[in-house]
Amino acid sequence: MSELAMHEIDRLKENLAERAAAEGLIDVSYRLVDSPVGQLMLAATGRGIVRVAFAAEDFDAVLDSLAEKVGVRVLHRAAPLDAAAMQLDEYFAHARTGFELNLDHRLSSGYRLEVQLALPRIEYGHTASYKAMAAVTGRPAAVRAVGTACATNPLPILVPCHRVLRSDGSLGGYLGGLDAKRALLSLEQDPFGN
Amino acid sequence: MRLHGVKMKTNPPFELVVREHGPAVLRMCTALLRPGPDAQDAWSETFLAALRAYPGLEPGANVQAWLITIARRKAIDSLRARHPVPVDSLPEQAAPIDGFGPDGLFENAGLWDALGTLTELQRKVIGYHYLLGFPYAEIPGFLGGSAASLRRAAADGIKSLRKLLDVSEES
Missing domain, CATH: 1.10.1740.10 (RNA polymerase sigma factor, region 2, helix turn helix motif)
Structure with a gap:
C-alpha cells in the first residue's frame, strides 16, 4: 500500500475508535509507550488500567488474551491511557514515587489477587522477601504461591512486584526479564536521578 | 497468520x-x-x-x-x-463469474489495480452488478443510460480485465 493510503487508513482507524468509544462499544483500549525498560503496552477497560505488558511478552499475544478474558472489542485508543502514560514518564524521570490511577484487577483472583493488592505496601525504594509477603498476607507457608502471584501480576510497575526479592537478596524472577527488574530497583534507589 | x-x-x-x-x-x-x-x-x-x-x-x-x-x-x-431510486429489495448474493467471485475479487489486489484502469462507467457497472449484485435493469437508476448500454460497458470492461489479468475466456 502507498504511504498516502496507509495514512488514510490510520486516520479512518482513529475516527472509528472515537466513534466506537462515544457509543460505548470498546471493551479494551490500548496504546504503546516508550520507557527505559523498553516499549510497554498499556490497556484499560471502563473501570481502569487492566494490563501493563513488556515487549518480551509479545503484544499481539497479550491482545489475544485480553480479547479472550475481557472482550473481543479491543481497539487502539490512546486517550484513556494518557494519565497512565504521563505518570509512568514521571516515574521514570524520578519525579513520582507512587501512582494515582484506577486499576481494574479483574485478571487476577483468589490468593494471587490478595498478594497483588498487598504489594503497594512495599514502599518506593524498599524491598521485601517472598517470605515476608507470605507472612504479611497471613499465609506464612505460601512462599511459592507469592512467587506465582508476582510472576502473574497483570499490572507490573504500577503494582510493584519488582520490589519482591528472595530472602538471600537475589533477584528471583520477573515477567519483563531480570534486566528490567534490576533497572526498576536501581531507579528507585537513586531518587534524584544522579 | x-x-x-x-x-x-x-x-x-x-x-x-x-x-x-x-x-x-x-x-x-x-x-x-x-x-x-x-x-x-x-x-x-x-x-x-x-x-x-x-x-x-x-x-x-x-x-x-x-x-x-x-x-x-x-x-x-x-x-x-x-440516487433515490425505487428498488424492490436488497440484491441477494452477488452473482459470481469465474475468477471474479466476491472472494477472489476481494483478495486480488491486482484486480483492484486493474479495475482502476477501466473507464469509470465500466468500473461502476461491473462493481454494481458483480459485487453488489444489482440486475442490469436497476443500474440505470444510478448511472443513467439503458440496461443494454450498461451491459455492453460491463462486457467491454470484463474483456479488458481478462486481458490484463491473463484470465482465459474459456475458464
Missing part, C-alpha cells in the same frame, strides 16, 4: 480485524463509490456495524466474507442515499 478452520475459543481482537482487512475494504469501497468522503464513510459505517455485531460472531467464522457482506450493504446504502 491465522488458519481458517482452526477451532478458536474466541475471535481475534477487533484491532487485528481492522489491521488485516481495513485496506481491502477501503479498496472495495473506493472502487464502488466516489473516492474520498463517500468511500471513507462507507468504510467507517462498515467497521462500526461490524464492531457492534462482533461479540455475537461465531468463533472461527470467516471474518473476511462477513465484512464483505457488511461493506456491500453499506455501499448500497451510500448509492441509494445519492
Whole structure:
C-alpha cells in the first residue's frame, strides 16, 4: 500500500475508535509507550488500567488474551491511557514515587489477587522477601504461591512486584526479564536521578 | 497468520480485524463509490456495524466474507442515499463469474489495480452488478443510460480485465 493510503487508513482507524468509544462499544483500549525498560503496552477497560505488558511478552499475544478474558472489542485508543502514560514518564524521570490511577484487577483472583493488592505496601525504594509477603498476607507457608502471584501480576510497575526479592537478596524472577527488574530497583534507589 | 478452520475459543481482537482487512475494504469501497468522503464513510459505517455485531460472531467464522457482506450493504446504502431510486429489495448474493467471485475479487489486489484502469462507467457497472449484485435493469437508476448500454460497458470492461489479468475466456 502507498504511504498516502496507509495514512488514510490510520486516520479512518482513529475516527472509528472515537466513534466506537462515544457509543460505548470498546471493551479494551490500548496504546504503546516508550520507557527505559523498553516499549510497554498499556490497556484499560471502563473501570481502569487492566494490563501493563513488556515487549518480551509479545503484544499481539497479550491482545489475544485480553480479547479472550475481557472482550473481543479491543481497539487502539490512546486517550484513556494518557494519565497512565504521563505518570509512568514521571516515574521514570524520578519525579513520582507512587501512582494515582484506577486499576481494574479483574485478571487476577483468589490468593494471587490478595498478594497483588498487598504489594503497594512495599514502599518506593524498599524491598521485601517472598517470605515476608507470605507472612504479611497471613499465609506464612505460601512462599511459592507469592512467587506465582508476582510472576502473574497483570499490572507490573504500577503494582510493584519488582520490589519482591528472595530472602538471600537475589533477584528471583520477573515477567519483563531480570534486566528490567534490576533497572526498576536501581531507579528507585537513586531518587534524584544522579 | 491465522488458519481458517482452526477451532478458536474466541475471535481475534477487533484491532487485528481492522489491521488485516481495513485496506481491502477501503479498496472495495473506493472502487464502488466516489473516492474520498463517500468511500471513507462507507468504510467507517462498515467497521462500526461490524464492531457492534462482533461479540455475537461465531468463533472461527470467516471474518473476511462477513465484512464483505457488511461493506456491500453499506455501499448500497451510500448509492441509494445519492440516487433515490425505487428498488424492490436488497440484491441477494452477488452473482459470481469465474475468477471474479466476491472472494477472489476481494483478495486480488491486482484486480483492484486493474479495475482502476477501466473507464469509470465500466468500473461502476461491473462493481454494481458483480459485487453488489444489482440486475442490469436497476443500474440505470444510478448511472443513467439503458440496461443494454450498461451491459455492453460491463462486457467491454470484463474483456479488458481478462486481458490484463491473463484470465482465459474459456475458464
